[in-house]
Amino acid sequence: MGLLARLLAQRIALGLVLLFAASILIFVGTSLMPGDVAQEILGQSATPEALANLRAELGLNEPPLTRYISWLTGVLHGDFGTALTNNMDIATSIGKRLSNTLFLAGCAAIIAVPLAVLLGLIAVRFRDRWPDRLISTITLASISLPEFLIGYLVIYFVAVKLRWFPSMAMVYDGMTLAQKLNAVALPVLVLVLVVLAHMMRMTRAAILNVMQSAYIETAELKGLKRFTIIWRHAFPNAVAPVVNVVMLNLAYLVVGVVVVEVVFVYPGMGQYMVDHVSKRDVPVVQACGMVFAFVYISLNMIADIVAILANPRLRHPK
Amino acid sequence: MTQLLKIRDLKIGATVYPPGEPTRWMEIVKGVSLDLEKGKVVGLIGESGAGKSTIGLSALAYGRGGVEITGGSVDVNGRDILKIRPGALRKLRGAEVTYVAQSAAAAFNPARKLMDQVIETSLEHGRLSKSEAEARAVELFRTLGLPDPETFGKRYPHQVSGGQLQRAMTAMALCPGPDLVIFDEPTTALDVTTQIDVLAAIKTAIRETGVAAIYITHDLAVVAQVSDHIMVLRHGETVEYGETDQIINAPREEYTRALVSVRQIEHVEKGPGTEPVLKVEHITARYRGLPRDVLHDINVEVYPGQTLAVVGESGSGKSTLARVITGLLPPSEGSVTFDGRTLSSAMEGRTREDLRQVQMIYQMADTAMNPRQTVGTIIGRPLEFYFGLRGAEKKRRVKDLLEKIEMGDGFLDRYPAELSGGQKQRVCIARALAAEPQLILCDEVTSALDPLVADGILKLLLDLQKTENVAYMFITHDLATVRAIADSIAVMYQGQVVRYGPKTQVLSPPFDDYTDLLLSSVPEMELGWLEQVLNTRKMQSAGN
Known part of the structure; x- marks a missing residue:
């Protein structure tokens, strides 16, 4: 593999790693948001039973790692889940x-x-x-x-x-x-x-x-x-x-x-x-965060790739 | 013959900003006059700061940096180019008068192919059509002895060697068919064996195109080979101007005589001692990440109070050998023995005493000193570090060392930026001596200095060797320096020692091929030397 190809491959790999790191940050960050989603959806007058049911339905009782993995798997398949507030498919709206x-x-x-x-x-x-x-x-x-x-x-x-x-x-x-x-x-x-x-x-x-x-x-x-x-x-x-x-x-x-x-x-x-x-609609915020991270990282990656390609020493090795 | 260039009473200056002092106006050229006829070559020679390049560039009405032409006239083909409109000046530059820079590697645009750059002026000034210009460029590549002249232009600057770039730059200057070419130290940055080829190529090209030239250099032996007349400059003034023959063989001025006789220090070699202070055995080394060995099986010895000169071209492994000896680069095989003890291969494993015994002096004294420290601090540091000296005792010792390098204690509180090149190198020598080492590794210590200054440094080193009984390993590419200082010589080529022994033996025939090439490439202060060497080489290769 030529030097040029190796540099480009390295840069693209780095982009993927960054994207992965961004997904962790976004997930952890949104999990730390104050308030309870179930409470937010059902309002102050909700009964404890209804809250517990909704929590189970939304998978909020699962350990964070399990929730992260299932979320990431969905994202990788282009499925961002549904918005909590209006039950619409997030991918379509986005x-x-x-x-x-x-x-x-x-x-x-x-x-x-x-x-x-x-x-x-x-x-x-x-x-x-x-x-x-x-x-x-x-x-x-x-x-x-x-x-x-x-x-x-x-x-x-x-x-x-x-x-x-x-x-x-x-x-x-x-x-x-x-x-x-x-x-x-x-x-x-x-x-x-x-x-x-x-x-x-x-x-x-x-x-x-x-x-x-x-x-x-x-x-x-x-x-x-x-x-x-x-x-x-x-x-x-x-x-x-x-x-x-x-x-x-x-x-x-x-x-x-x-x-x-x-x-x-x-x-x-x-x-x-x-x-x-x-509206504390966590899945939507997560999805937007991922899209922004993707745009940001890929544009910067393109910049680096162009910079590598613009160097005649790399483009035309000895 | 027709007059091409007429410079009269040229005055050039610049505003300088010395550190810590008020800005002031400095005169660089103080009223120089020069005539040049069509097809002739004049050499401008002098130390750095003599104003050679500044005068050369004035023939293009160009001032580098903040340089301004303040007086006099520069006539090219009968009109004063200092007074013409910018548009007319642009038509002159690159067409009537062209320029070859010292570092072609920096003077070529890295992003464009050589051919595009070589023919650019011919097209831009409407002198030739594209196909004509390309044909002419190929012709010039051939004349200049470049490999594959047909396809040479398709390469990028970084894809060819330094010597080839310098020739390509000459082709670029000659392509539009100028009347005058300014050669500004075109071979200074090259190895001596490359220099001779480039010099011959330039000379051939000048002869075949009939162009006039100003050839700027600090090496009188080089300029003697190509010029009809020589002007010796010092501090912006003409010292002497005359035909090449007269300047070389019958110089009138004291300063010219000093230039002609430069590097004729007599040094009689000492016989080898009994026990070497440094023994390098079977050293093989490579840099991490590089596929090839940089050094193969090196064996050399240095005796106490003597000098081993390690000579070779750039890339031959000379400096790498010094790195191995200091422990900066642990070798993959072999050992370094100092004073009977085998040294640890890596610097971390060496005692402070081991480190004290081997000191280094570098080529660029500038970068080897902390610009924020005074001379006193710089020289005092090893005294503190190795001997624990403090206060008055340290100061006395520093003054002592300044004495030894022939600089007074007035320099104690000066900063490196306030010193001349020669003084900086002297301070580095004092710093090395402060550790009282048995061995000093000198890496091209005189290469960046003007010949007369370099001579002073060499004399100082020889004197110090006598009084301090210190041994030198002297790394250089300059054979004149080797003659002046060495007791024994190791010739390096592509990471191997190809010839090793006492000085007289190494410098006497029969030679191996490489040493022969190296020795015969050193310019001699003699008219017709270049042709002689080339003829001899031609005959030898015909004989083989």
Whole structure:
């Protein structure tokens, strides 16, 4: 097995181990939540017999290890169980919510990632001159403001004053793509503003770091144009750190958008999870936790794999 | 002949930020003038800090780091390039004037194929079409003696050797058909046996393309082989400028004479003593995780108060041998005997007394000292550790040691960053001596120093050997150093000792093939030496 294949296999194995560890954390964490699920479902007036019956039915009397194993087996088969509050199949509900979240995150990513890289390149090209400062200031300002504030500002100006896009991002089955895009325009705008700065600044820093290399001097002494040097000689060697931060932000777009979802009343994963945390619906919270962990770990794994593949020494061994 | 380059009264400086002192303006080049005709080669020579590279880069109107050109003019093909627009300057760089850096390994973009980088300027400046440029690159690869010239360009920089990269960089500089190439120490980082090939390749390429060149180096013997004229620089000023023949054979200035006669320390070898202080027997060693042995069956001895020089190219196992002797790398077979006792193979198993007896001095004095400690603390540490000295007694001993390395006690409270390269290495020598060892392992201790400074260090080491009766194992790739200091020599090649004995015997014929190659590759301060060696080699290989 080549070195490259071995490194990739190692990285993927590590991802699986992490996922397993995350499942333990999620299970233990949710078990520690205060309160009794049976009590929560039946209410204060429930008789002790009814409580005992429900506990037995839910398997709450089993030892934790047995419950964990049966839960994990279910998860591995794609069965997250049923929600305690409404008896619906969790996998089906999550599927719908997840696809909404991924749609929102995808729209934001398609705009934010190329834009961030481009702005980063421009900032390097005009380093310490006004375009660089302008880009840095605007992106910094947008990252410094809390998301909900940006959200309400955007609603006030774009939706209420200008009436360009709806303030409520309701999507449902049967909408056309154009309708959906129209609906999510504002949350996408907010998300782009939130993740742009981080990626742009990392791109700038990574490229500037590479710009110190001797081969950049070589390129300069070759009489190449400044942007050619950045694009052709610096950027390919800065891919690894850039991809890393891009993936972190993509993960954030999926995992951390709950505030934006609430502001725009968007039916995504974040809202779904928060709703059920407040209702102490443990199986749903566990399922959401697992999905988030999976997204987070796989995106970071992809970042590492791209970084490994971007290294010419590994891609083209001697 | 037509004038290609005319530099007049060039003044270059930079703002420097010395640690703990106010920033100040430092002049690097103080009014240097230089003329170069088409097709000629001028050598710039001097110690580090003489301003050689800075002058070379001025022919591209480029200042490295914070360097600024403050005065004078640089005319290339009749126009002052210090005054032209950025766009015009870009057209000059990489087309009319090109550059070959010292470390080609760092100067190539690791993410792009060699061919793309070699032909890049030819395309970018519209000099050649892609197929023309590629054909020319292949032609240059052939001229420069690169293996498989047709496919060489398909490789990435990390896939070829250092010597090949240096040649590829030369091809990159020559590909657009420039009028002038700046060679900035192109062979300094190479092994001596590689250097001679690269030097010959560069010379051939210069001759065949008829390009003019500025050849920058600190090694007079190297520059004598390729240049028509030589300019000797010191502290940013011209010391002497003349034809190569005159500079080598009839130098006018004192400083030039010192450069020419450098490394001619006379050292008569001492006969072997009766009982060796260090006996290395049947040492075989490998690094963990590597499939091959780095050392095979090494047997050498060092006698008290004498010097064993271990000579070989990078990767031959010289430094690994030192690691085995110090116990840093336990060998898989063999033993190290010191003063009649067999030492534990790993450092952990050795007594403090064992450790005291064997000290080390390293190539990079910079990284071998804690930058946050004063010279007094650095030298005092072994006194404390091995002899328990404290207070006034320790201070007296430190002053004593500073005396021995010819530095006054004014240095006691100085930090390493405030010392010159030679002074740093002296402090490292004092630190080694402080332990009063019987044996010091010197790992390329003069390689990073300018020739004259290196000479000073070697003289100091020889003097100390006389007064302290300390033995050295002197690891080096430089045969001139070996001649200057050794009593016995071990020549290493691919992890084996291929030749071992008293100095005169090792350096006298008949030679084995490798020692012959090594000895004949050392540049000599003699015009036409390069051609002579290559001709001899050609005849030998024809004879075989």
